[in-house]
Amino acid sequence: MLERVADLAEQHAKALAGGGEKYxxxxxxxxxxxxxxRIELLVDPDTPFLELGALAGWGTDFTVGGSIITGIGVVEGVECMIVANDPTVKGGSSNPVTVKKGFRAAxxxxxxxxxxxxxxxSGGADLPTQKDIFIPGGASFRNITRASEDRRPTVALVFGNSTAGGAYIPGMSDYVVMVDGGAKVFLGGPPLVKMATGEESDDESLGGASMHAKTSG
Structure with a gap:
């Protein structure tokens, strides 16, 4: 049993390491x-964080943990479900394990x-596996609207590039906080705009915090 417990601790350490020391x-x-x-700073001091699905993806080809962290923490005295993309794992992109883990959290x-x-x-869908997550991934965005309908607030704190599917989360949440100069929310970035329309653009004008806070539509 001690060998089994030691193995469990080893696998859990892989989840805690995210994308690894280099990334x-x-x-x-x-x-x-x-x-x-980020989670540690978000939750109230000296309160527990009950992590859920820490070993999601174990035994698969995907990184242990599914590139997101989910769990229940206390924020301003209120128990909240916290879901955090891990940008050290392929830019926080979502794979089939990510989607299943997110469903469970919802x-x-x-x-x-x-x-x-x-x-x-988040970089949105992990492109090599997008055929496995494109349709079920849509249900995760539906869950955000259902939470709003139930009057369960949804909050998005955006720290960096949130593209493609990653842009839908702040786009559909009740409350959004974006880091000025850091957060970028768009379906496709400047290179994609250039290829599609020939238009020259930049991250800030296309999806920066200032633009989203001041420009309607």
């Missing part, structure tokens, strides 16, 4: 916090009447 260091070098550091939030806080920095 965590690169993320820090950009002046950013990891997803777990189910727990619905059954327990919890508001949801999304810490967003």
């Amino acid at each position: 965590v260091a690169r993320h820090h070098a950009r002046g950013k916090l990891t997803a777990r550091e 189910q727990v939030a619905e059954e327990n009447g919890l508001p949801t806080i999304n810490l967003v920095e």
